[in-house]
Amino acid sequence: xxxxxxxxxxxxxxxxxxxxxxxxxxxxxVQLSRELETQKAKLQLLEERNRILEAQVLDxxxxxxxxxxxxxxxxxxxxxxxxxxxxxxxxxxxxxxx
Numbered sequence: 001x002x003x004x005x006x007x008x009x010x011x012x013x014x015x016x017x018x019x020x021x022x023x024x025x026x027x028x029x030v031q032l033s034r035e036l037e038t039q040k041a042k043l044q045l046l047e048e049r050n051r052i053l054e055a056q057v058l059d060x061x062x063x064x065x066x067x068x069x070x071x072x073x074x075x076x077x078x079x080x081x082x083x084x085x086x087x088x089x090x091x092x093x094x095x096x097x098x
Contacts, residue, residue: 059066
């Protein structure tokens with residue numbers, strides 16, 4: 001009887017070892033769940049970026065207003081008969097409190 005209990009106890013320890021430390025263990029499942037959440041967050045950001053880019057592409061395909069806005073904002077271009085005015089901020093000079 002003692003031998004049977006010892007064999008069953010060793011079998012139980014072997015199963016517990018696999019559960020806690022082997023392939024597919026609980027710690028590995030928790031780690032993979034964390035990685036999955038991280039990947040889902042990255043995917044959500046990339047999907048939002050793709051939606052923005054898709055909207056920009058549609059704007060560029062459908063009208064000249066998007067071209068004009070892009071040229072003005074990104075390239076600093078102006079229309080004919082417009083005057084370009086650039087404001088340069090004055091540097092802040094600290095006052096001496098002496």
